Amino acid sequence: MSLKKSLLSISLLIFLTTMYLLLMYDPMINVFQNTFCIKYFNYYSYFGMDGISLFFLLLTSFFIPLCILFSWNSNFIYIKEYYICIFSLEILLYIIFTTLDILFFYIFFEAILIPFFILIGIYGSRIRKIHASYMLFFYTIAGSILMLFSIIYIFIHAGTLNLQLLWNIEFDSVITKFLWLSFFLSFSVKVPIFPFHIWLPEAHVEAPTEASVILAAILLKVGVYGFLRILIPVFPDLTFYYLNVIMLLNIISLFYTSLVTLRQIDIKKIIAYSSVSHMNVCVIGIISFQIHSISGSMLLMFGHGFVSGGLFFLIGILYDRYKTKVLFYYSGLVHVMPLFSSILFFFILSNISMPLTSNFIGEFLILYGVVAQQNIITIVFIGFSIFICTIYSIWMYNKIIFGLPHYNYVNSIKDITKLEFMILLPIIFGTIILGVYPKLFLDIFLFNIYYYFNFITF
């Protein structure tokens, strides 16, 4: 227990430090702040943060203490290694979100896979976990091996891998297309965009609850972070050139994942596919090249982090009690778990972007940006995805919570404990704050977005 206490206090310390960073952060300065340099032989690597990275740092440090709290009472084999994995994930994510070096970004982008591979492969629940962890590894490696080649090419060509310097460097017109494509592929596997998405539901289903929460709340955002940080600032013209291709892929993903989710029977798979469709809406917001929609997709990412994190926690709570994730075994839980069902209803409402919760602001701003772009097809498909999202979310909720309970499956009756409630309370609080007063978060990164996207003419 002392292990857990010390770990919790360390993670809370990290959270408080991040809050201190937030306090000390000056939103009016749009360049990187708190920068420092690491000299490694002859190679200088810079670290620093701006509003966008601060956003993701907050999200990371917010969820790690909750993940530790979630396994507070459980005691399984190799528990020490489990926490090593979670903390190494946190460190790697911190480095990814603060580095200003593409090589470092690549290295730690890949290194995330190692703790995740272990988390799914060892702490998963079923035999299929081997397959899932293999798929996760295969897809991400296959996507990002091309990125390594292009990073080497960039280093030979430009002599530097510093992001800020790379913003001003031009490449050969033929080669740059390959460079763009390699970066795009590696990030689109992480987002994930349509043909590369099938690792995600598998990984979610097989992963333990904490790993799923981190995967949905933070890891999916790394891909979009790559879009924001590397793909668009380094190759702005090409991203604009290939805009319709990305948009098409995103629309296909939206349509496809929305429909696939309708017929899933695994609760985790439903939420996983739902988060695929939400992340694709985020990418649409970013490549709409409107200030509104970009900040909207930032907010949607943050909100989706909260909402899907909360939903995975709730599913984890269910799994702890009844040891199944199949929808048909659940019915009438409101009779035995009223508190649980109210909280689940809140998160379901947030998932279908009810106003005054976090997702609504993001979705409205993205929709506004797409309307400003006058892209009718995208508007139609975003509307379609919101509609289908309502259907499957409400249907899933109705299936789990309402109706008569299956008495032959319910052996023990236990509503959520005080600890679980305390885990969920900050997430609920964050969701409401983000929905009612998004200005608090908008101010952090708005200037950075102006700075990044200054090539947009209004």
Added chain:
Amino acid sequence: MVIYDINIIALILIISIGSFLIPFFFGRFIAFKGVQLLVIIFSFLSVCLSTLLLYISINTGDVFFLKLIKWMKIELVSIHFGILIDPLTVIMLFVVSIISFCANIYSMEYLHSDPHLVRYFAYLALFTFFMLLLVSSENLIQLFIGWEGVGICSYILINFWYCRMQANKSSILAVVANKLGDIALLIGASIIYYVFKSSSFYTITNIFLFIKETMSSVNYSLISNTNLIKFSELESFLTIDFLENYNISSALEIAMILFIIACIGKSAQFGFHFWLPEAMEGPTPVSSLIHAATMVTAGIFLILRMSNLLILTNYSNTYILVVGSITLFFAATIGITQVDIKKIVAYSTCSQLGYMFLSCGFYGFSNAFFHLFIHAFFKALLFLSSGYIIHLLCNEQDIRKMGGILKIAPLSYNFMLIGSIALIGFPFMSGWYSKETLIEFILTKSFNSSNIYINMFNNFSIVLSFITVVITLLYSIKSISDVYFGTFNGFKHYIKNLHYNGILINIPLTILSILSIYSGYIFNDLFVGINSNYLGLVLHIKSDITNIIAEYYPYYRFFVITLLIYFTLIFLFIKKYNSEFFFILIKNNISLYNLHYAISKKYIYINRFFLYNNIKILFDISYSIMYKTIDKGILEIFGPYGITYNLYNWSIKISKLQTGYIYHYIGYIFLILLLVLFLIVYIFY
């Protein structure tokens, strides 16, 4: 006065959210008695305050808005939480609080032994809060909070008795049908925001008026007298560039069509109507509050809010017209053959909302609003009094198992009769005032247009609305005579276990019946009186001269015939229900009658064709094509499964080359040497 009004409206909002929060979070501490007391006090206070507000507003005619907290701001997208007070808001507040008060009092007895009553009152209060937010919001995005909130509240209230599978199904249907409209509203609001850079109702209207006046010098002197926005503010971004680059009229047309779709979804008009009768699975007070008086009229409310924009577009009113007229006719037709007492009233609601839509389509906004106002009272009365009967007869809803209840419960007959004759527009009941002026208004419009197609649409809708007046009469009198006259057809068990309702059910019924008798007479001049300028501040009102001229139109002869049929039918039904006349009528046209009966029993097959088939197609596509063929098929074959499988097979094939015989290996070596030689020769020579 301004500060006064703002305080009152803020107090009403705080009261309604308080009566949600206190029972929901602290309900277990104050128990059912405490919640009951709290609900009575709070909702009564809300009624008093809204009446006071109405009084002030009628006397002064104030129109103003207040921006409170900034919600979000990015560049030009700057949205506030705000409060708007104008006659529209004030009257809607009055209606919502009165019906909510009645429904609250009623449900204290109607659900008296329900274990989750505290939660029920919390939900009801939450619904009321969202409805008040909807009507008092200052901009479109804030209106959207209320718009979606009432949809969600309707989900949890229809599904209040969550063990029933039918309630689950119909609540999902309701929330999904509402969501389609919500998405349309959201996209429409973004278009409006993109074009006008504002979502505040008055700002939008004034900008558009300004543009119209500068572009075409047409004098629209509608609400320019309110002068709510300074023109200097407008000129800052309304440059000539703006006017030339954006085709504002077409953008507005698209936005209005999206709004109309949203209103159709919310008000259960043709195409989206199927959720309303299904929603009758909920408790009866919920039906009376949500599905008669408040939530379904939110669609009409939005049209009224955007009325100043609607009149400036060219064709969007035609959509409202056609949808409204089709709905009012066909919902009434289905209502004749329904046997569920609540479903009859639900279809009647659908039909009456169609009347309001029709009137909006003819730009008769004040008439539509008056009918909305009156309809809220008598429809709530009808729902609550049918709840009376349901409670009386052991929760039986089928009118075929009733009959002769007049002797058992004469008081409920009074309520039902008042509601019904107000609905059919019996002279000098409140429904008469609203419906008569509405139909008279529609009549005058048929001749004003010179466009032949618009004339065609106009005449089509006028004929439908005329026929429907009679059909309304048919189903409401039929349900009354089935329930109250004749002999009792139910089980003996019902008679033995009659449950007479107490004072808590009779009080709201009495209030509502008084309102549905007198409100038409009292408020007639305020809404649709000649030269009444009260609603003119917010709605577009045509001059009244055409109404007077209309009396000389030849259509009025047709109107007289309708009146004749109308009164004959009333006479026949009340005096001689089982008369020879009807039997002969039905006997001579038995096949026609059967056809109609069969079709309208099946809701004119609309549910079958539109709903179930679409759902089936959607689910089939999503499973067989999307999931099975692509996700688990193509992507797996070209993805991990295919690669692992092929690698395994290839490795087996290649390993077969290694046989272990020397001469085989020598053969391979010679083969490869030959190949290399050939390549060298080919390349170098």
